[in-house]
Amino acid sequence: MSKIELKPPVIIKKLEVLLKRSSPTSHKRPQILESYRRFKAGFSGEQSLKYFYRYLPKDGLLFLPGLRIMHDEYYFQMDQLIVTPTFLLILEIKNLAGHLYFDDKVKQMIRTLDGKRECFEDPIEQVKRQSYHLNQILKQCKFPAIPIERLVVITNPSTIVEFSPSYKEAFARVIKSAQLHHKFTLFQQKYQTSILSSKEMKKISKQLFKLHDAHDPDVCDLFQMDKHELLNGVLCPKCDQPFTMYYKGANWWCLNCPHKSKIAHIEALKDYALLISPTITNRECKYFLHLPSTSITTHLLKALILPYTGSTKSRSYNLLPLLNLK
Template identity: 30%
Template sequence: MIVKPPEKTEQLRQLEIIMKRRSSIPSDLSELYGRELAGYLGEQSLPYYLHLASFTSHYDLYNLRLEFNNYHFQMDGLFLFPTFFLLIEVKHLKGTISINQAGQLIQTKESEEKIYQHPLHQANLQKEQLQHLLYSLGHDTIPIHTLTTLTHREANLTFHDPDVIPIQQLPFRIKELSKTYAEAQLIADKRLQLSKQLISLHRNRPLSFSKLTKDNVKNIKRGVYCPRCEAIMKRIYGTWKCYSCGCQDKQAHLSALIDYSYLFGYSITNKQARWFLLLDSIYTTSRLLKQLDIESKGRTKFRIYNLKNLLLRK
């Protein structure tokens, strides 16, 4: 049973909007986007192979970010089986994958090498933190096994480690582990209860926003995108119209305002909304913002609207 499904992180959603709205993308942002997207794609492939393991009773939590002793740790996948818990670190890497003498993971792709921390070291550190947290919740004897799976079909592993495997081997490895961990730990109801408790402790990573400086705003593609063809729409006769494909949508500005909130933060004024939505009228903009039914403070032209609730509606 998937209790917390694999979903795009807020960081990935923000990076997608940055990639869409910026006219030039720094290389570090492009690389960060690639890593976040790869992680999401890797996690998406796990449910299918977990299902192939033919376990009738397990509770699955993806991308769980927890806190212990004022530090946060994030697990790609945590799976609560009757006899043990499985913590999986996902790597969506292609090319030749090797481990050097220093215990680092080396990815070689098109004659280019990239060096990563050994993924099992990452998983084992998460395991230590999870064990301490579970102990504080009254669960101190449950065995936790760590495993790394390579989810890209073009990953060529040059070494053998039973716990660093291509994803196609995951069902077979889980069956082996079920024989190793044979003693029942928690009944289904207790594991479901624990799953919900861990979800209640989940905290998203805080986002960082760009400042509305002259240099930043010059690099931003403004306007309301057409939901059909992504051309810039015009506000006319109480609706948004795309003159490229003919699409009309009264609520198209909602998506643009969500983009704004991911770029610059949750607070917006009438002037800033006019600038971003490419509107001329103070009164039209004020009407659109009031119709959102969101929190605001201040009066008249100094009123500040809080867009955060828009993200919960998407």
Template identity: 55%
Template sequence: MVKMKRNVPIIIRKLNILLKRLPFNQPKRKEVDEYLARQMAGLRGEQSMDYFYRYLPQEKIEFLHNIRILHQEYYFQMDTLIITPNFILILEIKNIAGHIYFDNLYSQVIRLHDGKKESFDDPIQQVERQAFHLSEILKIKKVPFIPIETLVVITNPKTLVESAPGHTDAVNRVIKSADLKKKFDLLTKKHTKVILSKMEIKKVNRLLNKLHTPYNPDVCSLFHIDKNELIKGAFCPDCEDIILHRTKRSWYCTNCDQHFKKAHINALIDYALLISTKITNNEFKDFLNLPTGSISYHLLHSLNLPITGTTKDRTYLLNSLLDE
């Protein structure tokens, strides 16, 4: 089993909620949808690698996924990091369909797919930069010098991969998923000196996790969307796109004729992810389309959320809802 659980990135969670609360005629909706599709394709590519990780020596190595670290005023992110006793391996994972061509003359990848030709940044250089920053971080943290190897992994088995004549970097460092074990074994034969003990590997793992900062942008700002445009209210958990009505003691869906007692909690989670992790009684009343402040106060108060401020300017903190 792979030793570190891969969580769904919070950016994907936020984008799904943003699409749910964007009006269908909002001009940015298509852009958000396409961005989410790219994020999901990347995640599926990374998840597909779990099958091939099984063939690596699990008892000797540690895996880290989507580690993002600040260095020289910018963040660098590694899809998968494999720490072994002899070397560290960074995998840049690409779930790309079609026919791709690695062009070293202009440091680009050219893709032909569905009759469309387009250019991408060279992932070989991308992962080389990651290796540079990682080596600098390890040096700063006084980790014993250990070789860092890099690979670009194409996860779509139907993708046709070609490279320019003489492009040795592409030949040596671009692989399909199924070739990971073979390449790993070659790297193990290349690096025979043991640098890190089992305890030191775990120490490096903890260090990098401690330095990790997830990519967690304000998605409304990212797409220049006014937060006042977001659809307000509590959504039906079953119908998904239906706004519920508040009855005396619950939320009612006119579409499926069901009552829900805690639908406002999901709405608060949406608010925390899209707008703010702090909310006042009036803001809650407005976002849930509640008729009176007393109803909003009762619902908020019943959640036992941490609060700041006095009774008059009380603010409820929503972070705890995101951990549930």
């Protein structure tokens, strides 16, 4: 079994920073918060499945999470793809609370929660399209034809799942997390002829990751927010009062609590890279961090040893290396 590395999608961090940097009175905040909670819940659902993956065979499996690939001018994304020698398995993972009803008449999923009914696209249709696009990609890359199975996994253990009586496919494709091992065993019994060698499995993995294009949207554009409306300044890491730090005597000092720091500006520059631009000039940095002088700004930027372009006056620093810092 390959090591499963689940990293939070960058949009979660971007939305978290956008909430931090948007005005508390902004009418966009409820929309941003809802999107943030949805992405967080989705990622939590994917993480929770790691517990059940351990009941699958220890050898001969490759896990390829979060693949997003362009095909026919549009992207398709798979929450999890499991590669075995005899079949491929796509998992569409849903972390939804409440009561879910799958209706085959109009191909929809209806969620009832706290007396409110919501309509979602049928995830069975979603995973069916993913299977089609994946099959086409594998054909184009001239890999051996291999069966592709698909499941919709409901990860919230308290969720009630119900199907319209005639929706036979839903009975077969929609499962709770604890059923994954049983379903996987049935697929193993169904497909017993090895099609992919270990080498071919690795080639498929390498090719799909080569085609992978992570979802990394400009969240300000996504919510039609003017970047000039964002709150600038440096946030104190020790108290709840935002953007109360000022720079003096080679330290950042908080106006609200006794905390001081030499590196508090780094987190603010990460925010800038995530929301505004991956590059920053001396002038932009001075304004964003509320620094008292150009010379101090230059000193702080140079101390970070960031890649840069341009001469001294027009120098632009690349902030992306900061995003790899913990």
